[in-house]
Amino acid sequence: MGYTIHFTEVFPYLPLLLKGLLLSVAITVVSTLIGTLAGLFSALASLSHYLIARKTANTYVEIFRNTPLLVQMYLIYFGLGQFGVQINPIPAAIIAMTLNTGAYTTVIFQAGIQAVDVGQKEGGLVLGMTYPQTFRHVILPQAFRIIFPPLVNQAISLFLFSAVASTITVPELTHQAMFVDSVTWRTFEVFIVTTCLYFACTFLVSILSDLYERTRPAR
Amino acid sequence: MQIDTMIHIGDWLFLLEGAGVTIALCLQAMFFGILIGLIVGVARTAKTRVIELPATAYITIIRGTPLLMQLFIIYYCLPLFGINMPKFLSAALGLSFYTGAYVGEIIKAGLQSVDVGQREAARSLGMVPWQEFRYVVLPQALRVIIPPTFGFLIALVKDSSLVSIIGYVELTRASKLVVARTFRPFTLYLAAAVLYFVLCYGLSRFDVKYLRKKFSASLTGT
Numbered sequence: 001m002g003y004t005i006h007f008t009e010v011f012p013y014l015p016l017l018l019k020g021l022l023l024s025v026a027i028t029v030v031s032t033l034i035g036t037l038a039g040l041f042s043a044l045a046s047l048s049h050y051l052i053a054r055k056t057a058n059t060y061v062e063i064f065r066n067t068p069l070l071v072q073m074y075l076i077y078f079g080l081g082q083f084g085v086q087i088n089p090i091p092a093a094i095i096a097m098t099l100n101t102g103a104y105t106t107v108i109f110q111a112g113i114q115a116v117d118v119g120q121k122e123g124g125l126v127l128g129m130t131y132p133q134t135f136r137h138v139i140l141p142q143a144f145r146i147i148f149p150p151l152v153n154q155a156i157s158l159f160l161f162s163a164v165a166s167t168i169t170v171p172e173l174t175h176q177a178m179f180v181d182s183v184t185w186r187t188f189e190v191f192i193v194t195t196c197l198y199f200a201c202t203f204l205v206s207i208l209s210d211l212y213e214r215t216r217p218a219r
Numbered sequence: 220m221q222i223d224t225m226i227h228i229g230d231w232l233f234l235l236e237g238a239g240v241t242i243a244l245c246l247q248a249m250f251f252g253i254l255i256g257l258i259v260g261v262a263r264t265a266k267t268r269v270i271e272l273p274a275t276a277y278i279t280i281i282r283g284t285p286l287l288m289q290l291f292i293i294y295y296c297l298p299l300f301g302i303n304m305p306k307f308l309s310a311a312l313g314l315s316f317y318t319g320a321y322v323g324e325i326i327k328a329g330l331q332s333v334d335v336g337q338r339e340a341a342r343s344l345g346m347v348p349w350q351e352f353r354y355v356v357l358p359q360a361l362r363v364i365i366p367p368t369f370g371f372l373i374a375l376v377k378d379s380s381l382v383s384i385i386g387y388v389e390l391t392r393a394s395k396l397v398v399a400r401t402f403r404p405f406t407l408y409l410a411a412a413v414l415y416f417v418l419c420y421g422l423s424r425f426d427v428k429y430l431r432k433k434f435s436a437s438l439t440g441t
Contacts, residue, residue: 003299066373066419067412068380071391075412078398079405156283163285167384174287181295188296195288202283 003188010189013180020176021197027090027172028159031097035158036151038098039105044135046110057106064103070164072096077168093165101158108154112147113139152209156202163198173197225401234407237393238414244382244389245375247311252318252375253368259319260326274323281320287381289313294385310382310389314375321371329364330356362434369430373422377415390414 046057064072077092087095116139124134166175177194181187262274281289290313297304304312333356341351383392394411398404 003301062420063416066377066416066423068377068391068415070380070383071394071408071412071415074391074395075405075408079408082403082405160283160285163287164381164384166287174285188292188299191288191292191296195284195292198285198288199280199283203279206283 005189006186007189007193009184009186010180010193013184013190014193016176016180017173017194017197020171020173021201023090023170024159024162024165024172024174024198025201027094027097027165027170028155028162031094031101031162032155032158034094035098035101036105038102040109042102042106043109043113046106047113061103061106064100065107069096069100069161070167072100073164073168089165089168089170092168093162093170097158097162097165101154104154105151108147108150109143111150112143115146116142148213149209152205156205159202159205160198225403226397226406230397230401230407231410233397234390234393234410234414237388237390237411238418240393241376241379241389242418244307244311244314244387245372245379248314248318248375248379249372251311251315252322255315255319256322256326259323260330263323263327264330278320278323281317282324286313286317286378287384289317290381290385306385306387309385310379310387314379314382317378318371318375322368325367325371326360326364329360332363333359366426366430366434369422369426373419373426376418376422380415 042057042060045053046061048054073093073096076096077087077089080087120138120142121134124138125131129137162172163174165172166178169175173194177190181190184190259274259277262270263278265271265274290310293313293316294306294309297309337355337359338351341355346354379389380391383389383395386392388396390411394407398407401407
Protein backbone atom coordinates (compact mmCIF):
# COMPACT_ATOMS: atom_id res chain seq x y z
CA MET A 1 0.00 0.00 0.00
CA GLY A 2 1.20 3.47 -0.77
CA TYR A 3 1.42 5.06 2.64
CA THR A 4 4.78 6.72 3.19
CA ILE A 5 5.62 8.10 6.57
CA HIS A 6 6.36 11.82 6.78
CA PHE A 7 6.96 12.95 10.33
CA THR A 8 8.21 16.34 9.08
CA GLU A 9 4.67 17.38 8.15
CA VAL A 10 3.61 17.08 11.79
CA PHE A 11 6.48 19.13 13.21
CA PRO A 12 5.00 22.58 12.44
CA TYR A 13 2.07 21.59 14.65
CA LEU A 14 4.25 20.54 17.56
CA PRO A 15 3.63 23.80 19.51
CA LEU A 16 -0.12 23.18 19.20
CA LEU A 17 0.28 19.63 20.51
CA LEU A 18 2.44 20.89 23.38
CA LYS A 19 -0.24 23.45 24.22
CA GLY A 20 -2.72 20.57 24.35
CA LEU A 21 -0.34 18.58 26.54
CA LEU A 22 -0.07 21.51 28.92
CA LEU A 23 -3.86 21.59 29.28
CA SER A 24 -3.95 17.80 29.80
CA VAL A 25 -1.39 18.17 32.58
CA ALA A 26 -3.20 21.18 34.05
CA ILE A 27 -6.63 19.54 34.30
CA THR A 28 -5.02 16.40 35.74
CA VAL A 29 -3.05 18.34 38.36
CA VAL A 30 -6.07 20.41 39.45
CA SER A 31 -8.33 17.34 39.62
CA THR A 32 -5.68 15.32 41.45
CA LEU A 33 -5.09 18.01 44.08
CA ILE A 34 -8.77 18.64 44.83
CA GLY A 35 -9.69 14.98 44.40
CA THR A 36 -6.98 13.76 46.77
CA LEU A 37 -8.10 16.24 49.43
CA ALA A 38 -11.71 15.13 48.89
CA GLY A 39 -10.54 11.52 49.13
CA LEU A 40 -8.86 12.21 52.47
CA PHE A 41 -12.01 13.69 53.99
CA SER A 42 -14.22 11.07 52.44
CA ALA A 43 -11.95 8.34 53.89
CA LEU A 44 -12.19 10.00 57.33
CA ALA A 45 -15.97 10.08 56.98
CA SER A 46 -16.08 6.43 55.96
CA LEU A 47 -14.02 5.44 59.02
CA SER A 48 -15.93 7.67 61.46
CA HIS A 49 -18.41 6.64 64.15
CA TYR A 50 -21.29 8.45 62.46
CA LEU A 51 -23.51 6.14 60.47
CA ILE A 52 -24.69 8.90 58.10
CA ALA A 53 -21.12 9.99 57.32
CA ARG A 54 -20.09 6.39 56.69
CA LYS A 55 -23.08 5.68 54.46
CA THR A 56 -22.65 8.89 52.46
CA ALA A 57 -18.93 8.32 51.88
CA ASN A 58 -19.39 4.67 50.94
CA THR A 59 -22.25 5.46 48.55
CA TYR A 60 -20.14 8.15 46.87
CA VAL A 61 -17.22 5.71 46.48
CA GLU A 62 -19.35 2.87 45.11
CA ILE A 63 -21.16 5.09 42.60
CA PHE A 64 -18.03 6.69 41.16
CA ARG A 65 -15.85 3.59 41.21
CA ASN A 66 -18.42 1.44 39.46
CA THR A 67 -19.27 3.69 36.52
CA PRO A 68 -16.97 4.82 33.67
CA LEU A 69 -15.33 8.25 33.77
CA LEU A 70 -16.57 8.79 30.21
CA VAL A 71 -20.21 8.39 31.24
CA GLN A 72 -19.65 10.61 34.30
CA MET A 73 -18.32 13.32 31.98
CA TYR A 74 -21.26 12.91 29.58
CA LEU A 75 -23.68 13.20 32.51
CA ILE A 76 -22.11 16.42 33.77
CA TYR A 77 -21.48 18.06 30.40
CA PHE A 78 -24.41 16.87 28.26
CA GLY A 79 -26.75 15.49 30.93
CA LEU A 80 -27.17 18.64 33.00
CA GLY A 81 -28.20 20.41 29.81
CA GLN A 82 -31.51 18.59 30.11
CA PHE A 83 -32.23 20.82 33.12
CA GLY A 84 -30.94 23.96 31.42
CA VAL A 85 -27.61 23.87 33.26
CA GLN A 86 -24.75 24.38 30.82
CA ILE A 87 -21.22 23.97 32.18
CA ASN A 88 -18.21 24.87 30.03
CA PRO A 89 -16.12 21.93 28.79
CA ILE A 90 -13.02 22.49 30.94
CA PRO A 91 -14.85 22.94 34.28
CA ALA A 92 -17.10 19.99 33.39
CA ALA A 93 -14.05 17.80 32.74
CA ILE A 94 -12.39 18.93 35.97
CA ILE A 95 -15.55 18.28 38.02
CA ALA A 96 -15.92 14.78 36.57
CA MET A 97 -12.23 13.94 36.99
CA THR A 98 -12.15 15.32 40.55
CA LEU A 99 -15.20 13.34 41.66
CA ASN A 100 -13.82 10.25 39.94
CA THR A 101 -10.34 10.40 41.42
CA GLY A 102 -11.78 11.38 44.82
CA ALA A 103 -13.55 8.02 44.99
CA TYR A 104 -10.39 6.09 44.13
CA THR A 105 -8.20 8.04 46.57
CA THR A 106 -10.81 7.44 49.32
CA VAL A 107 -10.11 3.73 49.08
CA ILE A 108 -6.35 4.34 49.06
CA PHE A 109 -6.58 6.53 52.19
CA GLN A 110 -8.88 4.02 53.92
CA ALA A 111 -6.36 1.24 53.40
CA GLY A 112 -3.45 3.46 54.45
CA ILE A 113 -5.12 4.71 57.64
CA GLN A 114 -6.23 1.21 58.61
CA ALA A 115 -2.72 -0.13 58.02
CA VAL A 116 -1.34 2.09 60.80
CA ASP A 117 -1.31 0.09 64.03
CA VAL A 118 -4.16 0.99 66.39
CA GLY A 119 -1.60 1.30 69.21
CA GLN A 120 -0.24 4.41 67.49
CA LYS A 121 -3.62 6.08 67.76
CA GLU A 122 -4.04 5.00 71.35
CA GLY A 123 -0.53 6.23 72.14
CA GLY A 124 -1.31 9.65 70.69
CA LEU A 125 -4.57 9.91 72.65
CA VAL A 126 -2.89 8.77 75.87
CA LEU A 127 -0.32 11.53 75.48
CA GLY A 128 -3.19 14.00 75.71
CA MET A 129 -3.49 14.85 72.02
CA THR A 130 -6.95 15.39 70.61
CA TYR A 131 -8.05 13.04 67.82
CA PRO A 132 -7.39 15.61 65.06
CA GLN A 133 -3.89 16.18 66.49
CA THR A 134 -3.24 12.45 66.69
CA PHE A 135 -4.46 12.04 63.15
CA ARG A 136 -2.40 14.91 61.80
CA HIS A 137 0.87 14.20 63.66
CA VAL A 138 0.83 10.46 64.31
CA ILE A 139 -1.40 8.56 61.89
CA LEU A 140 -1.18 10.56 58.65
CA PRO A 141 2.66 10.70 58.43
CA GLN A 142 2.84 6.93 58.83
CA ALA A 143 -0.06 6.28 56.48
CA PHE A 144 1.50 8.55 53.88
CA ARG A 145 4.48 6.22 53.44
CA ILE A 146 2.11 3.40 52.57
CA ILE A 147 -0.18 5.36 50.28
CA PHE A 148 2.36 7.40 48.33
CA PRO A 149 2.95 4.81 45.55
CA PRO A 150 -0.77 4.08 44.94
CA LEU A 151 -1.54 7.82 44.98
CA VAL A 152 1.06 8.41 42.25
CA ASN A 153 -0.35 5.49 40.25
CA GLN A 154 -3.82 6.96 40.56
CA ALA A 155 -2.55 10.35 39.32
CA ILE A 156 -0.87 8.68 36.32
CA SER A 157 -4.01 6.71 35.56
CA LEU A 158 -6.12 9.87 35.73
CA PHE A 159 -3.69 11.61 33.35
CA LEU A 160 -4.07 8.76 30.85
CA PHE A 161 -7.86 8.83 31.11
CA SER A 162 -7.93 12.64 30.80
CA ALA A 163 -7.78 11.82 27.06
CA VAL A 164 -11.52 11.15 27.19
CA ALA A 165 -12.07 14.86 27.92
CA SER A 166 -11.49 15.33 24.17
CA THR A 167 -15.00 13.93 23.62
CA ILE A 168 -16.56 16.89 25.43
CA THR A 169 -14.46 19.28 23.29
CA VAL A 170 -11.80 20.14 25.89
CA PRO A 171 -8.84 21.27 23.73
CA GLU A 172 -6.36 18.96 25.47
CA LEU A 173 -3.72 16.79 23.80
CA THR A 174 -6.00 14.18 22.19
CA HIS A 175 -8.37 16.85 20.93
CA GLN A 176 -5.47 18.81 19.39
CA ALA A 177 -4.14 15.59 17.86
CA MET A 178 -7.48 15.00 16.16
CA PHE A 179 -7.41 18.56 14.85
CA VAL A 180 -3.84 18.20 13.52
CA ASP A 181 -4.88 14.90 11.91
CA SER A 182 -7.79 16.61 10.18
CA VAL A 183 -5.58 19.35 8.65
CA THR A 184 -2.46 17.31 7.77
CA TRP A 185 -4.01 13.89 7.02
CA ARG A 186 -0.88 12.35 8.55
CA THR A 187 -2.95 10.15 10.87
CA PHE A 188 -0.25 7.65 11.80
CA GLU A 189 2.46 10.23 12.47
CA VAL A 190 0.18 12.49 14.52
CA PHE A 191 -1.05 9.69 16.76
CA ILE A 192 2.47 8.28 17.23
CA VAL A 193 3.83 11.72 18.21
CA THR A 194 0.87 12.23 20.57
CA THR A 195 1.33 8.82 22.15
CA CYS A 196 5.03 9.60 22.66
CA LEU A 197 4.13 12.87 24.40
CA TYR A 198 1.78 11.04 26.78
CA PHE A 199 4.38 8.37 27.37
CA ALA A 200 7.14 10.89 28.07
CA CYS A 201 5.02 12.44 30.83
CA THR A 202 3.99 9.20 32.55
CA PHE A 203 7.54 7.83 32.27
CA LEU A 204 9.00 10.98 33.80
CA VAL A 205 6.52 10.93 36.68
CA SER A 206 7.13 7.26 37.47
CA ILE A 207 10.92 7.79 37.44
CA LEU A 208 10.61 10.84 39.73
CA SER A 209 8.35 9.00 42.17
CA ASP A 210 10.77 6.04 42.25
CA LEU A 211 13.65 8.42 42.97
CA TYR A 212 11.66 10.12 45.72
CA GLU A 213 10.81 6.79 47.33
CA ARG A 214 14.41 5.64 47.22
CA THR A 215 15.92 8.82 48.62
CA ARG A 216 13.49 9.61 51.40
CA PRO A 217 14.71 8.64 54.87
CA ALA A 218 13.75 5.26 56.23
CA ARG A 219 11.60 5.09 59.34
CA MET B 220 -38.41 18.42 34.44
CA GLN B 221 -40.35 16.72 31.70
CA ILE B 222 -41.22 13.10 32.12
CA ASP B 223 -39.59 11.03 29.44
CA THR B 224 -42.44 9.91 27.26
CA MET B 225 -40.06 10.45 24.33
CA ILE B 226 -38.13 7.30 25.08
CA HIS B 227 -39.80 4.16 23.78
CA ILE B 228 -39.49 0.69 25.17
CA GLY B 229 -37.42 -0.15 22.09
CA ASP B 230 -34.82 2.42 23.14
CA TRP B 231 -34.48 0.82 26.56
CA LEU B 232 -34.09 -2.57 24.92
CA PHE B 233 -31.43 -1.05 22.67
CA LEU B 234 -29.51 0.03 25.78
CA LEU B 235 -29.80 -3.45 27.24
CA GLU B 236 -28.52 -4.86 23.98
CA GLY B 237 -25.59 -2.43 24.25
CA ALA B 238 -24.89 -3.75 27.73
CA GLY B 239 -24.85 -7.24 26.26
CA VAL B 240 -22.32 -6.13 23.64
CA THR B 241 -20.18 -4.59 26.39
CA ILE B 242 -20.20 -7.91 28.26
CA ALA B 243 -19.31 -9.88 25.12
CA LEU B 244 -16.52 -7.44 24.28
CA CYS B 245 -15.06 -7.64 27.78
CA LEU B 246 -15.17 -11.44 27.84
CA GLN B 247 -13.32 -11.63 24.51
CA ALA B 248 -10.77 -9.03 25.57
CA MET B 249 -10.30 -10.90 28.84
CA PHE B 250 -9.81 -14.24 27.08
CA PHE B 251 -7.20 -12.98 24.61
CA GLY B 252 -5.75 -10.59 27.19
CA ILE B 253 -5.06 -13.46 29.58
CA LEU B 254 -3.39 -15.43 26.78
CA ILE B 255 -1.17 -12.43 25.95
CA GLY B 256 -0.63 -11.78 29.66
CA LEU B 257 0.48 -15.34 30.28
CA ILE B 258 3.11 -15.14 27.53
CA VAL B 259 4.27 -11.66 28.51
CA GLY B 260 4.19 -12.41 32.24
CA VAL B 261 6.31 -15.55 31.90
CA ALA B 262 8.67 -13.71 29.53
CA ARG B 263 9.03 -10.97 32.14
CA THR B 264 10.47 -13.46 34.62
CA ALA B 265 12.91 -14.93 32.05
CA LYS B 266 16.60 -14.61 32.80
CA THR B 267 17.49 -14.15 29.12
CA ARG B 268 17.45 -10.45 28.35
CA VAL B 269 16.37 -10.96 24.71
CA ILE B 270 13.11 -12.48 25.97
CA GLU B 271 12.64 -10.26 29.02
CA LEU B 272 13.29 -6.90 27.35
CA PRO B 273 10.54 -6.94 24.66
CA ALA B 274 8.01 -8.08 27.27
CA THR B 275 9.03 -5.28 29.64
CA ALA B 276 8.92 -2.74 26.79
CA TYR B 277 5.44 -3.92 25.78
CA ILE B 278 4.06 -3.64 29.32
CA THR B 279 5.72 -0.27 29.96
CA ILE B 280 4.43 1.25 26.71
CA ILE B 281 0.85 -0.01 27.03
CA ARG B 282 0.60 0.98 30.68
CA GLY B 283 2.21 4.37 30.01
CA THR B 284 -0.04 5.54 27.16
CA PRO B 285 -3.78 6.26 27.07
CA LEU B 286 -6.08 3.41 26.02
CA LEU B 287 -7.80 5.91 23.73
CA MET B 288 -4.56 6.49 21.77
CA GLN B 289 -4.02 2.73 21.47
CA LEU B 290 -7.53 2.36 20.07
CA PHE B 291 -6.98 5.28 17.66
CA ILE B 292 -3.74 3.77 16.36
CA ILE B 293 -5.38 0.38 15.76
CA TYR B 294 -8.59 1.77 14.30
CA TYR B 295 -7.33 4.71 12.22
CA CYS B 296 -3.71 3.80 11.44
CA LEU B 297 -3.70 0.10 10.58
CA PRO B 298 -5.94 0.63 7.49
CA LEU B 299 -3.33 3.09 6.16
CA PHE B 300 -0.96 0.15 5.86
CA GLY B 301 -3.55 -2.01 4.16
CA ILE B 302 -4.76 -3.83 7.27
CA ASN B 303 -8.54 -3.48 7.24
CA MET B 304 -10.74 -5.01 9.85
CA PRO B 305 -14.28 -4.62 11.12
CA LYS B 306 -14.92 -2.26 14.03
CA PHE B 307 -15.58 -5.09 16.42
CA LEU B 308 -12.15 -6.57 15.74
CA SER B 309 -10.40 -3.20 16.23
CA ALA B 310 -12.18 -2.73 19.54
CA ALA B 311 -11.56 -6.28 20.74
CA LEU B 312 -7.92 -6.19 19.59
CA GLY B 313 -7.24 -2.86 21.31
CA LEU B 314 -8.80 -4.00 24.58
CA SER B 315 -6.99 -7.37 24.37
CA PHE B 316 -3.55 -5.76 24.01
CA TYR B 317 -4.45 -3.39 26.84
CA THR B 318 -5.61 -6.26 29.09
CA GLY B 319 -2.54 -8.31 28.15
CA ALA B 320 -0.17 -5.69 29.55
CA TYR B 321 -1.98 -5.31 32.88
CA VAL B 322 -2.63 -9.03 33.34
CA GLY B 323 0.98 -9.73 32.29
CA GLU B 324 2.23 -7.57 35.13
CA ILE B 325 -0.12 -9.32 37.59
CA ILE B 326 1.09 -12.75 36.37
CA LYS B 327 4.71 -11.71 36.69
CA ALA B 328 4.14 -10.61 40.29
CA GLY B 329 2.30 -13.87 40.99
CA LEU B 330 5.10 -16.02 39.57
CA GLN B 331 7.71 -14.09 41.53
CA SER B 332 5.71 -14.51 44.74
CA VAL B 333 6.39 -18.27 44.70
CA ASP B 334 9.34 -18.96 46.97
CA VAL B 335 12.50 -19.98 45.12
CA GLY B 336 12.82 -22.96 47.49
CA GLN B 337 9.69 -24.43 45.90
CA ARG B 338 11.37 -24.44 42.49
CA GLU B 339 14.54 -25.91 43.91
CA ALA B 340 12.57 -28.63 45.66
CA ALA B 341 10.76 -29.46 42.40
CA ARG B 342 14.09 -29.72 40.59
CA SER B 343 15.63 -31.89 43.26
CA LEU B 344 12.64 -34.24 42.96
CA GLY B 345 13.67 -34.72 39.35
CA MET B 346 10.93 -32.65 37.68
CA VAL B 347 11.65 -31.16 34.25
CA PRO B 348 11.11 -27.36 33.91
CA TRP B 349 7.64 -27.86 32.39
CA GLN B 350 6.52 -30.08 35.27
CA GLU B 351 8.03 -27.66 37.76
CA PHE B 352 5.99 -24.82 36.23
CA ARG B 353 2.78 -26.79 35.80
CA TYR B 354 2.61 -28.66 39.11
CA VAL B 355 4.57 -26.52 41.56
CA VAL B 356 4.83 -22.86 40.51
CA LEU B 357 1.53 -22.26 38.69
CA PRO B 358 -0.89 -23.65 41.32
CA GLN B 359 0.69 -21.47 44.00
CA ALA B 360 0.97 -18.41 41.74
CA LEU B 361 -2.69 -18.66 40.68
CA ARG B 362 -3.87 -17.83 44.19
CA VAL B 363 -1.97 -14.56 43.98
CA ILE B 364 -2.93 -13.95 40.33
CA ILE B 365 -6.70 -14.59 40.29
CA PRO B 366 -7.98 -11.89 42.72
CA PRO B 367 -6.26 -8.88 41.05
CA THR B 368 -7.06 -10.27 37.59
CA PHE B 369 -10.70 -10.32 38.56
CA GLY B 370 -10.30 -6.76 39.83
CA PHE B 371 -8.93 -5.81 36.43
CA LEU B 372 -11.97 -7.35 34.73
CA ILE B 373 -14.16 -4.93 36.71
CA ALA B 374 -11.98 -2.02 35.56
CA LEU B 375 -12.14 -3.34 31.99
CA VAL B 376 -15.95 -3.15 31.95
CA LYS B 377 -15.64 0.60 32.62
CA ASP B 378 -12.62 1.12 30.36
CA SER B 379 -14.42 -0.63 27.49
CA SER B 380 -16.66 2.48 27.28
CA LEU B 381 -13.77 4.11 25.38
CA VAL B 382 -14.42 1.99 22.28
CA SER B 383 -17.59 4.07 21.83
CA ILE B 384 -15.28 6.93 20.77
CA ILE B 385 -14.09 4.95 17.72
CA GLY B 386 -17.77 4.37 16.95
CA TYR B 387 -18.30 0.81 18.07
CA VAL B 388 -21.85 0.43 19.34
CA GLU B 389 -21.70 -0.87 22.91
CA LEU B 390 -23.50 0.48 25.97
CA THR B 391 -22.09 4.03 25.93
CA ARG B 392 -22.46 4.43 22.15
CA ALA B 393 -25.98 2.97 22.28
CA SER B 394 -27.04 5.57 24.86
CA LYS B 395 -25.38 8.30 22.80
CA LEU B 396 -27.35 7.22 19.73
CA VAL B 397 -30.64 7.33 21.59
CA VAL B 398 -29.72 10.76 23.01
CA ALA B 399 -29.18 12.06 19.48
CA ARG B 400 -32.78 11.20 18.64
CA THR B 401 -34.60 11.93 21.89
CA PHE B 402 -32.59 14.84 23.40
CA ARG B 403 -32.75 13.31 26.86
CA PRO B 404 -29.04 13.18 27.73
CA PHE B 405 -29.40 13.02 31.50
CA THR B 406 -32.00 10.25 31.52
CA LEU B 407 -30.11 8.08 29.07
CA TYR B 408 -26.56 8.55 30.37
CA LEU B 409 -27.93 7.93 33.85
CA ALA B 410 -29.50 4.72 32.57
CA ALA B 411 -26.13 3.74 31.03
CA ALA B 412 -24.40 4.56 34.32
CA VAL B 413 -26.92 2.41 36.20
CA LEU B 414 -26.28 -0.52 33.85
CA TYR B 415 -22.51 -0.15 34.25
CA PHE B 416 -23.03 0.08 37.99
CA VAL B 417 -25.07 -3.11 38.07
CA LEU B 418 -22.37 -4.95 36.11
CA CYS B 419 -19.39 -3.64 38.08
CA TYR B 420 -20.98 -3.67 41.51
CA GLY B 421 -22.28 -7.17 40.92
CA LEU B 422 -18.81 -8.34 39.93
CA SER B 423 -17.19 -6.66 42.93
CA ARG B 424 -19.75 -8.21 45.31
CA PHE B 425 -18.96 -11.60 43.80
CA ASP B 426 -15.30 -10.78 44.34
CA VAL B 427 -15.72 -9.86 48.01
CA LYS B 428 -18.31 -12.47 48.95
CA TYR B 429 -17.06 -15.49 47.06
CA LEU B 430 -13.68 -15.12 45.40
CA ARG B 431 -11.72 -13.63 48.29
CA LYS B 432 -13.21 -16.04 50.79
CA LYS B 433 -12.30 -18.96 48.58
CA PHE B 434 -8.76 -17.82 48.00
CA SER B 435 -7.98 -16.80 51.53
CA ALA B 436 -9.34 -20.20 52.66
CA SER B 437 -7.12 -22.06 50.24
CA LEU B 438 -4.13 -20.04 51.41
CA THR B 439 -4.56 -21.11 55.01
CA GLY B 440 -5.96 -24.54 54.21
CA THR B 441 -2.83 -26.01 52.70
